[in-house]
Each structure stands twice: as structure tokens, then as C-alpha cells.
Amino acid sequence: MIHIVFQYNDIEVLKKAFELEPSFQGEVLEIQDDFAVGPLTDVYTAEGWEARKQWWREILAGGDYQGKVDDGSVGDDVAKVAALRQRLTGDEKEILWVWAAQNKHDVSGYYWLMSQLKEFQGRVFILYLNNLPFINEKGLIFYPENLSSIPPREFLKARKLARPITLSEFEIDPDEWNKLCQEGRGVRILEGGKKLSQHDYTYYDEELRKFITGDWIKVSKLISQFLNKAKQTTGDAYLLWRIKQLVAAGELDAQGELKGMKDFEVRGKAAAAAMPPVVEQSATEK
Structure with a gap:
């Protein structure tokens, strides 16, 4: 057997x-x-x-x-x-x-x-x-x-x-x-029984964004929160790749080396853009 x-x-x-x-x-x-x-x-x-x-x-x-x-x-x-x-x-x-x-x-x-x-x-x-x-x-x-x-x-x-x-x-x-197999899409979700539906490679991006704020967060922590709280999850390697894709697309700020999950942090772009500009004081004002 x-x-x-x-x-x-x-x-x-x-x-x-x-x-x-x-x-x-x-x-x-x-x-x-x-x-x-x-x-x-x-x-x-x-x-x-x-x-x-x-x-x-x-x-x-x-x-x-x-x-x-x-x-x-x-x-x-x-x-x-x-x-x-x-x-x-x-x-x-x-x-x-x-x-x-x-x-x-x-x-x-x-x-x-x-x-x-x-x-x-x-x-x-x-x-x-x-x-x-x-x-x-x-x-x-x-x-x-x-x-x-x-x-x-x-x-x-x-x-x-x-x-x-x-x-x-x-x-x-x-x-x-x-x-x-012939549809050419990248994510499969179980609908019930043995029925699978297919979605684009970006399927998990929207749910990932829910765990990203204006504060810096280590990617390892972000992925951990996603895996513990999201209804639909996938492997951490795939999630790491999607986060890097969001950074490359300009949707997220990142600091550190874009390598492993513990090597860099991310935050939402919108929050960074919303920060008030720093106004330099003139010499007389000082």
C-alpha cells in the first residue's frame, strides 16, 4: 500500500x-x-x-x-x-x-x-x-x-x-x-467540493494591502499577520514575491534590501505622500 x-x-x-x-x-x-x-x-x-x-x-x-x-x-x-x-x-x-x-x-x-x-x-x-x-x-x-x-x-x-x-x-x-491548465491564469481557489476557480496572479494583493499602513512594518511580520488573519492564504514565498511586485510598481515604499522576509520593511505610499512637507527656515527666521 x-x-x-x-x-x-x-x-x-x-x-x-x-x-x-x-x-x-x-x-x-x-x-x-x-x-x-x-x-x-x-x-x-x-x-x-x-x-x-x-x-x-x-x-x-x-x-x-x-x-x-x-x-x-x-x-x-x-x-x-x-x-x-x-x-x-x-x-x-x-x-x-x-x-x-x-x-x-x-x-x-x-x-x-x-x-x-x-x-x-x-x-x-x-x-x-x-x-x-x-x-x-x-x-x-x-x-x-x-x-x-x-x-x-x-x-x-x-x-x-x-x-x-x-x-x-x-x-x-x-x-x-x-x-x-489552458486558461493561463496563476491562482486557483477552492470554491467547495472539488470545484476550483482561477484568478490572476494579483489575486492576493488586495488582501495584503489591508495589513499595510503608513507605518513601517517588517515583511516577515506582514506575512505572518496575513497568514493568521486572511480567509484565503497561500505560501509565504508567493506572498513575498507579490510584495516585491507591489514595491516595483511604486505602490509601496520600502527600506532595506529587497531580499528575504526579514531583510526589508514596507509602508503604504499614500501615507508617505500625505506627510506635510518640511519647510526650511531662513537664516533670519533662525
Whole structure:
């Protein structure tokens, strides 16, 4: 049994669930790319995949994660899926469980992955934990947006929800995903169920501006406030890139080096412009 997750923090909680029920155990693989942002045009071709990698290089350039695309610290998802397909082909008894919670990151990853596994229909299972109640560590009912927030013991109940991805889903879902891939837009938002809508790369800018005032604020603090308070969030690297884009467009003042999140501060342009001019006194006035 092979388990697939789409976020690093999901690996640990799933492995803790294995400790509670060894028969549930299996290898856990993570699809690491965040398919909720970035270009998807021709993403299943070598050229399209390289274009996506180049986009990530530009997003990460000069920031806290510069070089991650090529330094070996991030796995090659394409190679990972190729190896997975080989294993499924070589062992007809092998099955795959795909875990996804109700968030745009997991759902986008699900679409990207399952579109490559149609020939293994009947052996690919989905555990989509959307709108399902779980009990947290305090004994209260909650609806998790991420697998990592589910206590390990609750996974033992969740596994009963595993079902094969149907032939109909293998027909319809890739068609819907391919439509999104060809639209050429950069941000995907989960509307509910498995429905994704697409938006321009500037989608998060308006919400970011709500946390920017006339006072200087460290970008690391700005991003932290956004992630803690905004309804729709994304990765900090993407947010850092958008802040730099707003500075480059002249919408924000900045001081410090425009590199990592802790290297510079920003403030609203309008507030700076509203400051009264300094009038120099003449020698007689002094």
C-alpha cells in the first residue's frame, strides 16, 4: 500500500496513525509542488514542466528559498510519478491511497496526479475529507482544512472512507483540470467540493494591502499577520514575491534590501505622500 499526501506536515501525522494500527501501514510519498499557484500550460510535457520550474526560480529569486528548485532539497514530482507508475505496472497487487483535505493545495495536487493514473483505475483510492467532522484533542468537533490538524487516532476512522476513484471521475476530472491548465491564469481557489476557480496572479494583493499602513512594518511580520488573519492564504514565498511586485510598481515604499522576509520593511505610499512637507527656515527666521 502506498499513501500519497500533498503537504509535508501530513506525513508525520499519518505515520503516527500507522503506529496505532500496523495493518494500516504503508509507504508515504509527498507531491511537493503547490499546484494552486503558477503556470500549468502544457504541464504534462517536458517544455511545460520546465516553464513551471523557471517560474518558481523567478518567484524564489533573492528570497529565503532561492535555489530550492535546483539544489536537490525539493524532489522531482514528475520523476516521482514516473517511478510510481512503474511500481503499479510491475506489481498488480499494489494499491494507492490518495489523501486530500478540503483546501486548494490538496485538491489541485489531486487533479494533477490522478490525471496520470487512469490506466490503474480500480487500484487508486481517494480519501477526500471534505466537510467531514472530526474530534480534536480537546474532544470538540471540528472540520479540518488540512490533514495535519487531524489527531492520529481519527485517521483510523477516516481510512474507512477510502473508495476507488471511479471510471467516471477518471473521465471527467482530467477534462476539467485540462481546461484550467489552458486558461493561463496563476491562482486557483477552492470554491467547495472539488470545484476550483482561477484568478490572476494579483489575486492576493488586495488582501495584503489591508495589513499595510503608513507605518513601517517588517515583511516577515506582514506575512505572518496575513497568514493568521486572511480567509484565503497561500505560501509565504508567493506572498513575498507579490510584495516585491507591489514595491516595483511604486505602490509601496520600502527600506532595506529587497531580499528575504526579514531583510526589508514596507509602508503604504499614500501615507508617505500625505506627510506635510518640511519647510526650511531662513537664516533670519533662525
